[in-house]
Amino acid sequence: MSKDILIGILIPFVGTxxxxxxxxxxxxxxxxxIEKLLLGFASGVMIAASIWSLxxxxxxxxxxxxxxxxxxxxxxxxxxxxxxxxxxxxxxxLHLDSEKxxxxxxxxxxxxxxxxxxxxxxxxEGMAVGVTFAGVLANNSGITIAGAFxxxxxxxxxxxxxxxxxxxxxxxxxxSKSKAFLYGVLSxxxxxxxxxxxxxxxxxxxxxxxxxxxxxAGAMIYVVVEELxxxxxxxxxxxxxxxxxAIGFVIMxxxxxxxx
Numbered sequence: 001m002s003k004d005i006l007i008g009i010l011i012p013f014v015g016t017x018x019x020x021x022x023x024x025x026x027x028x029x030x031x032x033x034i035e036k037l038l039l040g041f042a043s044g045v046m047i048a049a050s051i052w053s054l055x056x057x058x059x060x061x062x063x064x065x066x067x068x069x070x071x072x073x074x075x076x077x078x079x080x081x082x083x084x085x086x087x088x089x090x091x092x093x094l095h096l097d098s099e100k101x102x103x104x105x106x107x108x109x110x111x112x113x114x115x116x117x118x119x120x121x122x123x124x125e126g127m128a129v130g131v132t133f134a135g136v137l138a139n140n141s142g143i144t145i146a147g148a149f150x151x152x153x154x155x156x157x158x159x160x161x162x163x164x165x166x167x168x169x170x171x172x173x174x175x176s177k178s179k180a181f182l183y184g185v186l187s188x189x190x191x192x193x194x195x196x197x198x199x200x201x202x203x204x205x206x207x208x209x210x211x212x213x214x215x216x217a218g219a220m221i222y223v224v225v226e227e228l229x230x231x232x233x234x235x236x237x238x239x240x241x242x243x244x245x246a247i248g249f250v251i252m253x254x255x256x257x258x259x260x
Contacts (some may be wrong), residue, residue: 013188019160019161020181023164023168023177039241048256050128051217054128054216054217055073081221082218084223091103091120124222127198138206158248159191170184
């Protein structure tokens with residue numbers, strides 16, 4: 001694995017770490033309006049990344065290989081949705097501003113289940129970054145190193161607020177700043193791990209690359225629809241979350257089109 005690809009894989013994790021570090025500078029719980037804006041922003045980034053960085057390359061790659069262009073995109077996308085649906089049903093986790101845990105019942109601390117919730121939707125982000133860099137290694141995929149870095153940077157940008165969104169509530173629950181920071185960082189560790197595993201899998205079976213691209217897209221869209229957008233639309237000022245979606249979508253689109 002080249003140095004450039006290793007750096008690219010770690011970029012999103014750096015975003016999460018820097019976001020979690022904000023717990024040392026913020027005194028109280030994050031303002032609800034800012035939280036809604038950031039959740040919406042993360043949604044916009046993930047939607048745009050799913051389209052331009054994952055689904056379109058999957059379709060183009062299949063077309064170039066002489067296959068039916070929409071088949072891998074459709075199958076992979078639906079499998080990605082199903083995969084996250086299963087994980088969501090199994091892993092015990094607790095969403096922001098919710099008192100009712102989801103997944104299999106387990107006697108875990110509230111803070112632990114909050115970390116699990118963030119870790120759960122970091123899995124598809126790690127896969128997305130890994131599969132795009134796997135596309136770079138495949139050479140004939142049509143995915144450029146600049147395009148892969150554009151996705152990694154986009155994910156890192158939206159990971160920054162996510163890191164803050166997870167560490168701040170942990171502090172509000174009575175956890176020390178240093179421990180809240182550590183938990184925030186740990187929630188992002190799954191991303192580089194997922195990226196590396198995806199690269200290794202794709203290098204073994206190159207023909208499945210279009211399916212994996214679409215799979216990551218489906219998993220990311222599941223997170224957006226199931227978690228991020230609902231959380232950004234609860235209570236008052238839901239329009240702020242919508243504005244965040246627009247900003248995140250446009251920034252990720254520009255990154256991908258300009259650098260890809």
